[in-house]
Amino acid sequence: xxxxxxxxxxxxxxxxxxxxxxxxxxxxxxxxxxxxxxxxxxxxxxxxxxxxxxxxxxxxxxxxxxxxxxxxxxxxxxxxxxxxxxxxxxxxxxxxxxxxxxxxxxxxxxxxxxxxxxxxxxx
Amino acid sequence: xxxxxxxxxxxxxxxxxxxxxxxxxxxxxxxxxxxxxxxxxxxxxxxxxxxxxxxxxxxxxxxxxxxxxxxxxxxxxxxxxxxxxxxxxxxxxxxxxxxxxxxxxxxxxxxxxxxxxxxxxxxxxxxxxxxxxxxxxxxxxxxxxxxxxxxxxxxxxxxxxxxxxxxxxxxxxxxxxxxxxxxxx
Ligand code: FES
Numbered sequence: 001x002x003x004x005x006x007x008x009x010x011x012x013x014x015x016x017x018x019x020x021x022x023x024x025x026x027x028x029x030x031x032x033x034x035x036x037x038x039x040x041x042x043x044x045x046x047x048x049x050x051x052x053x054x055x056x057x058x059x060x061x062x063x064x065x066x067x068x069x070x071x072x073x074x075x076x077x078x079x080x081x082x083x084x085x086x087x088x089x090x091x092x093x094x095x096x097x098x099x100x101x102x103x104x105x106x107x108x109x110x111x112x113x114x115x116x117x118x119x120x121x122x123x
Numbered sequence: 124x125x126x127x128x129x130x131x132x133x134x135x136x137x138x139x140x141x142x143x144x145x146x147x148x149x150x151x152x153x154x155x156x157x158x159x160x161x162x163x164x165x166x167x168x169x170x171x172x173x174x175x176x177x178x179x180x181x182x183x184x185x186x187x188x189x190x191x192x193x194x195x196x197x198x199x200x201x202x203x204x205x206x207x208x209x210x211x212x213x214x215x216x217x218x219x220x221x222x223x224x225x226x227x228x229x230x231x232x233x234x235x236x237x238x239x240x241x242x243x244x245x246x247x248x249x250x251x252x253x254x255x256x257x258x259x260x261x262x263x264x265x266x267x268x269x270x271x272x273x274x275x276x277x278x279x280x281x282x283x284x285x286x287x288x289x290x291x292x293x294x295x296x297x298x299x300x301x302x303x304x305x306x307x308x
Contacts, residue, residue: 002293007274010285018278032247034193037133038124042236045243053284062282064247066140067192 017058024082025059026105031076033067039074040093047094048077051101060105073116079104090116124196126235127160127224133193134162134220135244141166141218145252150237152259152305157206158226158234163219169212177210197222204228238294241266246287249280257298259305264297 030036030045045062052060070076073090079100080086087110089100096114103109124130131148138146143166150160169177177191178198198208205225212218224231237257245253245268253268271290272280281287 002289002296004270004274004293006289006293007271007286010289011275011279014279014283014285017283032132032136032243034133034136034196037129037136037193042129042132042239042243045247046239049242049246049284049287053288056284058284062246064136064243066136 025061026082027061027063027078027080028105029063029065029078029080031066031068031070031074032064033071035071036067036074036076041075043094044075044077044092044097047097048101051097055101055106057101057105070116076116081105081108084108086119087115088117088119089114124193124200125232127158127222127232128235128237128240130193130197130200130222130232131160131162131237132240132243134197135164137191137193138162138164138166138218139244139248139251141168143217143251145254147254147256149256150234150258152234152302153226154223156226157223158231159221159223161219161221163217165217168214168216168218170214174210174212178208200224200230200232204231206231237298238291241294242281242287242291245281245290249282257301259301260308262301262304264301266294266297 028048030041030048032041048062052062068076070090075092077089077092077100078086079089087104089096089111092100092114100111100114103111124133135146135148141164143164145165147163148160152158177194179195194210201208201222201224205228206223209221210218241253241255245251251268255266257264268281275286279286281290
C-alpha cells in the first residue's frame with residue numbers, strides 16, 4: 001500500500017543523492033510528437049525509466065522533444081554522453097532499451113545497427 | 124491511437140508547448156453513458172483563426188507545425204464513437220478541451236495506461252503543476268503534483284528514479300481501487 005506519507009521517508013533517503021546529480025551527466029532524449037506517441041514513444045520512455053531505476057543510474061537525465069521530421073524512423077531516441085557526439089537511434093522498441101543503456105549509456109559503445117544520425121557537439 | 128491515454132499524452136504535449144504552468148486533467152469513465160475527459164491549461168491559448176484551423180488535418184500538416192497534429196485524430200476518434208470534441212481557447216488565458224465517446228460504442232478505444240501517461244509527463248516536466256481527477260461512478264481519485272512536490276522539498280523532484288517508481292505504483296494502485304470499488308457496486 002503506497003501513500004503520500006511514503007514521500008517523507010524518500011526525502012530523507014534521497015538527500016545524499018542530490019550532490020551526485022549536480023554533475024553534468026548523460027542525457028537521453030525521446031521524440032514525443034504525435035506520430036512518435038502513436039509509434040510507441042511512451043512505452044520506450046517507460047522502459048528507459050524502469051531500466052535507469054534498476055541500474056540506479058540516478059545522474060542520467062531523461063528529456064523529451066517534439067517532431068523532428070523523421071516520423072518514418074520512430075521511435076527516436078538520442079543519447080548524449082558528456083563531450084561525445086549526439087547519437088540518434090531510430091525504430092527503437094522497448095526491447096532495445098536494455099542494450100542501449102548497457103552498451104552506450106554505461107559503456108560508451110555506440111550500437112551502429114540502430115543509429116540513424118550523429119551530430120558532433122560544439123565546444 | 125490505441126488508447127485514450129495516448130491521446131491525452133499527445134494533447135498535453137500541446138499544453139506544454141503553449142507554455143502551460145498548470146494542467147488539469149479530468150477523466151470520467153461514465154458520465155451519463157459517455158466516457159469523457161477534459162484538459163484545461165493556462166498556456167498561451169489560440170485565436171479564433173487558429174482554433175478553427177487546428178481541426179483540419181491538411182492545414183496543420185501544411186504549416187508543418189509541430190503541435191496540434193493530434194487534434195484531427197482525436198476529433199475523428201470521438202466522432203466515430205458517437206461523441207464529440209469541443210475546444211475552447213482564449214489568447215493569454217488558456218485552452219480547454221473536452222472529448223466525449225459513447226461509453227459502450229464498439230469503436231471507443233480503451234482508456235489504457237493512464238498511470239504511464241501521467242508518469243512520463245511529470246518526469247519530463249517536473250516543474251508543471253499537474254492535477255488529475257479520475258472518476259468512475261461515485262468513486263474518485265484526485266492527485267495534485269504540487270502536493271507531492273511539497274512533501275519532497277525543493278531539491279527532489281519527479282525525475283529521481285525512486286520518486287517515479289513510487290509515483291507509478293501509487294497511481295496504478297489508486298486508479299485500480301476506483302475501478303474495483305465501482306465494479307463491486
Ligand atoms: S512526430 Fe515523431 S518525428 Fe515527427
